[in-house]
Amino acid sequence: MDRKGGMFTVKGLSVLLLVMLVFANVSAKKIRIRKESDLDHLCRMNCHDLDEFQNSRLRIALKTSLIFPFLMFTRVSWSMQLLFLGLVVLVYRWPYLLLKKKFNGSIQHLKYEFPIWLRQLQILLQSNTVAVSMEISIPMAPAMIRGQLGELIKQIRQEPQKITTYTDFLSGYRLMEVTRAMKLLYRYNAVGQTDSVRQLNRMITTTGKWLRQQRISDQSSQSALFQWWGILPLLSVTIVFLVMMMVTITSFMERG
Amino acid sequence: MLIIAVLISSLIILLIIGREEIHPSWYLPKNWIHIKKVSIGYGLIWQPKRQGVLFLLISMGLLWLSEQFYLPALNTTVLMIICLLSMPIVWIWQAQFQFHALEFEQITTFLQHFIAYFKSSEKVLLSLSESAVYVDGELKKSIEDAIEHLKNTGDTNGSFDIITSRYPHFIVNNCQIWVATAEQFGFEQSKEAIELLEDDIDDWIEDTMLFIRNRLLMKNRILLMCGMSAVIALFNQNLLSSFLDLDSVPIYHHVITLFLMSLHFTILMAFRLIKGRWIAKGECLR
Numbered sequence: 001m002d003r004k005g006g007m008f009t010v011k012g013l014s015v016l017l018l019v020m021l022v023f024a025n026v027s028a029k030k031i032r033i034r035k036e037s038d039l040d041h042l043c044r045m046n047c048h049d050l051d052e053f054q055n056s057r058l059r060i061a062l063k064t065s066l067i068f069p070f071l072m073f074t075r076v077s078w079s080m081q082l083l084f085l086g087l088v089v090l091v092y093r094w095p096y097l098l099l100k101k102k103f104n105g106s107i108q109h110l111k112y113e114f115p116i117w118l119r120q121l122q123i124l125l126q127s128n129t130v131a132v133s134m135e136i137s138i139p140m141a142p143a144m145i146r147g148q149l150g151e152l153i154k155q156i157r158q159e160p161q162k163i164t165t166y167t168d169f170l171s172g173y174r175l176m177e178v179t180r181a182m183k184l185l186y187r188y189n190a191v192g193q194t195d196s197v198r199q200l201n202r203m204i205t206t207t208g209k210w211l212r213q214q215r216i217s218d219q220s221s222q223s224a225l226f227q228w229w230g231i232l233p234l235l236s237v238t239i240v241f242l243v244m245m246m247v248t249i250t251s252f253m254e255r256g
Numbered sequence: 257m258l259i260i261a262v263l264i265s266s267l268i269i270l271l272i273i274g275r276e277e278i279h280p281s282w283y284l285p286k287n288w289i290h291i292k293k294v295s296i297g298y299g300l301i302w303q304p305k306r307q308g309v310l311f312l313l314i315s316m317g318l319l320w321l322s323e324q325f326y327l328p329a330l331n332t333t334v335l336m337i338i339c340l341l342s343m344p345i346v347w348i349w350q351a352q353f354q355f356h357a358l359e360f361e362q363i364t365t366f367l368q369h370f371i372a373y374f375k376s377s378e379k380v381l382l383s384l385s386e387s388a389v390y391v392d393g394e395l396k397k398s399i400e401d402a403i404e405h406l407k408n409t410g411d412t413n414g415s416f417d418i419i420t421s422r423y424p425h426f427i428v429n430n431c432q433i434w435v436a437t438a439e440q441f442g443f444e445q446s447k448e449a450i451e452l453l454e455d456d457i458d459d460w461i462e463d464t465m466l467f468i469r470n471r472l473l474m475k476n477r478i479l480l481m482c483g484m485s486a487v488i489a490l491f492n493q494n495l496l497s498s499f500l501d502l503d504s505v506p507i508y509h510h511v512i513t514l515f516l517m518s519l520h521f522t523i524l525m526a527f528r529l530i531k532g533r534w535i536a537k538g539e540c541l542r
Contacts, residue, residue, distance in 0.1 A: 112538045116426045119456065123433050123449045127441040140429050140541055204452060212459050218538060219467040223474060229525045230478045233485035236518040240489050243511045244496050251500055 042099045045106070045172050053095065061092035106144065107173055112218060113142035114170070114178055115211040121185075122204050130189040131156045145170070161190060177210060269344050315339060321486065321516065325493055326502040331513040338517065342524055349531040360464060360534035362395045363423050367431060367457050375450060378443045380412050380435055398422045412439055424542040425535055427456050464534055471529050478526040482519045489515060 035054060036042075043050045065088045071081055120140060124133035134153050141149055148170060155165040166186040170178050184203045191199060318339055322332040369390050373383035381403065388399040398419050406415040416432040430453055438446045489512070493502070502508055 116539065119426065120430055120433060123430050123452060124437065126446050126449045127437050142541060208455060212463060215463050215536065218536065223471065226474065226529050229522055230481045232522045233482045233519055236515045237485040237488045240511055240515045241492055243507065244492055247505055247508055248496060248500065
């Protein structure tokens with residue numbers, strides 16, 4: 001083994017030892033790695049324990065970083081080592097990105113389901129109070145809403161005049177449309193009978209528009225991917241054209 | 257060779273049928289009558305005999321294209337086999353399109369007629385019996401079961417449950433809520449809800465029809481692109497054949513075969529566009 005090779009071995013071994021040492025004492029609390037600003041919120045919404053989540057992804061990232069000593073043994077270039085460093089960072093960020101994707105998916109889902117539930121409620125409100133309508137709607141409510149509906153009804157029964165009872169409902173998803181609809185429901189419940197019908201009609205108009213918008217946007221997103229298939233024949237004919245050009249040039253060159 | 261092709265084709269068909277929620281009996285000849293019923297209005301005709309003729313025409317067109325592109329017999333055979341394998345798939349996708357169209361048409365027709373009858377008679381049993389005349393197939397069976405249940409038990413909600421379990425769309429569900437409310441508190445109390453329901457049904461039909469029309473347009477645009485690409489490739493080949501002997505250039509044959517396969521794949525994808533559900537899963541409650 002030459003001197004340079006020896007140096008790499010020593011360097012590699014020291015990194016290996018360091019990684020093993022860190023790995024043995026791994027804890028998100030001990031190693032303070034900057035976490036994403038919305039991670040607390042994402043963990044809460046997806047029912048994950050924050051510490052457990054951080055420890056788990058740190059452990060996986062450290063396991064991946066075990067590749068570094070081997071890279072040094074095999075004298076991989078610095079650019080490749082940087083690439084692998086990027087890979088480790090990606091491995092660390094990946095669970096967060098998945099969590100975020102799941103949360104965004106839930107928001108899209110809720111955007112579709114909420115107006116559907118609101119429509120049910122509006123029909124029930126024709127002959128029931130807000131709390132009773134909500135109670136009747138529980139078995140038929142979309143799954144995402146059903147979970148929090150029981151708590152909302154309980155709170156409305158306890159504090160019907162408190163606006164936060166309504167605005168706190170599904171507030172974790174931070175949807176303006178939901179907050180607006182819940183405020184309208186509060187006004188419908190709290191404001192006197194003379195004004196309430198007007199309030200309800202206003203909400204009905206808004207929900208109708210919202211429902212259609214969601215339906216159309218869902219249909220458009222379904223079609224958007226398929227539109228790209230139209231490019232495939234044009235792409236293929238371009239390749240055919242290029243190959244033909246190559247064949248022609250080669251044939252001319254062969255002929256001299 | 258032909259036996260292997262038939263076996264692979266059968267396997268693909270079984271996989272496609274198995275993955276869908278449509279009952280396999282839908283594809284049996286006894287159900288073709290339902291498929292034909294809704295076919296004309298949506299620009300697609302599902303008639304096995306016509307499809308057979310279409311298949312022959314496509315095969316002849318492919319043979320002509322192969323000859324134009326100087327393809328050897330082996331490449332032409334490969335293309336013909338792929339065409340043979342995919343024709344039944346297109347048939348199945350068209351049948352699925354018809355199934356979803358029929359399902360949508362049936363449920364919207366039922367809802368519109370049921371609401372109209374209930375508005376005038378205010379009687380659930382009578383409205384169900386009258387509206388059952390306008391539908392057939394699975395929905396008719398569900399309505400008949402609901403009528404039977406209502407006659408035996410007098411439970412409106414329970415009888416409507418039979419329909420909503422088969423069609424769990426939120427509008428069907430709202431209709432159930434509305435009927436139950438009207439029965440409990442009187443018809444006058446729920447008059448405004450009827451307008452809501454009718455508006456929702458109208459919007460639903462309008463949006464879905466627009467979506468389907470767009471999809472059919474998209475399908476036709478993709479097919480047009482395929483045609484245009486084939487014409488461009490033919491022009492190219494005409495230019496090249498004047499100073500090259502294309503019969504003896506193997507790479508050219510392979511590239512053209514791949515090109516025709518990509519066209520074929522795109523045509524398949526264009527037909528796949530129309531096979532989806534008309535009643536969006538996101539709007540169903542179960």
